[in-house]
Amino acid sequence: MIAGYLSGRSLLHRLPAGVKLAGLAVLSVVIVPITDPVLLAMVLAAVLLVYTAFGRPGLARILQWRSLLPLLAIIFLLQLWAAALDVAAASVLRIAVMVLLADLVTLSTRLQDMMDALAVPMRPLARFGVDPEKLSLAVALVLRFVPVLLDTWRAREEAWRARSPHRPGLVLVGTFFSGALATADQVAEALDARGFGAPRRPPPSRSQE
Amino acid sequence: MDTRTLVRIALVAALIGALGFVPPLYLPIAAGVPITAQSLGVMLAGLLLGARGGAAATALFCFVVLLGAPLLSGGRGGLGILGTPTAGFFLGFIAGAYVTGLIAERLGARGSLPAFLTAVVAAVVGGIGVVYLFGVPVLALAAGIGLPKALLGSAVFLPGDVIKAVGAALLATTVLRSWSVAVQPRP
Numbered sequence: 446m447i448a449g450y451l452s453g454r455s456l457l458h459r460l461p462a463g464v465k466l467a468g469l470a471v472l473s474v475v476i477v478p479i480t481d482p483v484l485l486a487m488v489l490a491a492v493l494l495v496y497t498a499f500g501r502p503g504l505a506r507i508l509q510w511r512s513l514l515p516l517l518a519i520i521f522l523l524q525l526w527a528a529a530l531d532v533a534a535a536s537v538l539r540i541a542v543m544v545l546l547a548d549l550v551t552l553s554t555r556l557q558d559m560m561d562a563l564a565v566p567m568r569p570l571a572r573f574g575v576d577p578e579k580l581s582l583a584v585a586l587v588l589r590f591v592p593v594l595l596d597t598w599r600a601r602e603e604a605w606r607a608r609s610p611h612r613p614g615l616v617l618v619g620t621f622f623s624g625a626l627a628t629a630d631q632v633a634e635a636l637d638a639r640g641f642g643a644p645r646r647p648p649p650s651r652s653q654e
Numbered sequence: 655m656d657t658r659t660l661v662r663i664a665l666v667a668a669l670i671g672a673l674g675f676v677p678p679l680y681l682p683i684a685a686g687v688p689i690t691a692q693s694l695g696v697m698l699a700g701l702l703l704g705a706r707g708g709a710a711a712t713a714l715f716c717f718v719v720l721l722g723a724p725l726l727s728g729g730r731g732g733l734g735i736l737g738t739p740t741a742g743f744f745l746g747f748i749a750g751a752y753v754t755g756l757i758a759e760r761l762g763a764r765g766s767l768p769a770f771l772t773a774v775v776a777a778v779v780g781g782i783g784v785v786y787l788f789g790v791p792v793l794a795l796a797a798g799i800g801l802p803k804a805l806l807g808s809a810v811f812l813p814g815d816v817i818k819a820v821g822a823a824l825l826a827t828t829v830l831r832s833w834s835v836a837v838q839p840r841p
Binding site: 449450469473509510512513516519520523524527528532536540543544545546547548550551552554556559560563576579580582583584586587588589590591593594595598618619620622623625626628629630632633636637641 | 655657658660661662663664665667668669671672675702714715717718721722723724725728729730731732733734735736737738739740796797798799800803807825828829830
């Protein structure tokens with residue numbers, strides 16, 4: 446299973462997911478209107494301090510966002526050219542603060558807890574046919590399918606390399622996709638065979654694996 | 655919704671995620687701008703599952719990413735995505751897949767164009783046009799740069815996106831034709 450959760454026992458980890466989400470919403474409303482780069486730099490320093498409390502994994506977590514750096518650099522230069530230094534610094538700092546702050550919620554909340562917390566604001570969606578039980582099955586399926594798909598691709602690539610001196614070509618792409626999609630229907634049959642989605646009987650059926 | 659549809663939607667969502675792991679391609683014609691495979695998955699979602707199914711698969715992908723799964727290209731995920739200047743492109747994926755599917759269904763039903771061209775038009779309008787329609791204004795707003803500059807900055811990704819649209823159309827109308835809901839082969 447893949448997840449952005451970082452195990453720990455910090456205060457952040459112990460707070461309920463709903464509280465953290467609400468806190469993030471409130472903080473973003475407070476932080477977004479700030480235009481003073483010095484103040485934003487102080488907020489960023491405070492956020493970074495929280496990350497250092499998680500030790501080495503926390504610092505590695507910040508580095509995960511380094512792919513954002515070129516974009517931030519471009520934005521900084523454009524702003525510098527169009528406006529002024531303080532505006533440019535403020536917008537880049539604001540983005541960094543918001544991203545890292547939101548990621549604090551993600552890294553301290555288990556995926557399942559996050560789903561349960563989000564189930565409350567998503568309740569109105571039930572009118573559009575979003576069934577919470579089916580949604581959680583769908584999320585679980587996605588999380589399981591991704592490594593399966595990556596493994597399938599790797600296996601096909603290895604099989605190709607074992608037989609051919611050439612680089613794997615586009616032929617692989619087609620067979621990979623059609624193979625992957627065929628998997629879906631097999632899984633659906635397996636789920637149906639286990640009674641998933643069948644009309645509910647008095648004792649709740651244990652259909653989810 | 656029957657189980658088959660649900661699982662297909664989940665698989666396509668996973669496919670979009672798996673495509674995020676494909677190493678970015680650096681093509682000389684795109685001026686060295688990295689081409690990630692992720693939006694290929696978004697176009698495929700619309701072409702394979704139609705408007706509603708495609709939007710459902712993309713929304714599911716976005717939901718799983720926001721929950722914290724690092725499936726966005728570059729191994730990113732979590733709520734922090736909403737804070738990035740490119741959040742508009744991310745959320746635009748959903749509408750993009752919907753419009754891709756819608757155009758493929760409507761144009762396909764009229765049958766005035768060959769299936770492949772139908773799919774290309776659908777992928778270009780939905781997978782590029784609509785995604786940019788969401789992404790560019792958000793980028794302009796979040797980065798505090800004007801719309802023209804945001805558009806110009808995003809335009810460097812256009813050549814790669816066109817390649818992906820053609821690729822998605824090719825896949826949807828050849829190997830995956832039997833699987834496709836939106837691009838039906840005509841009798």
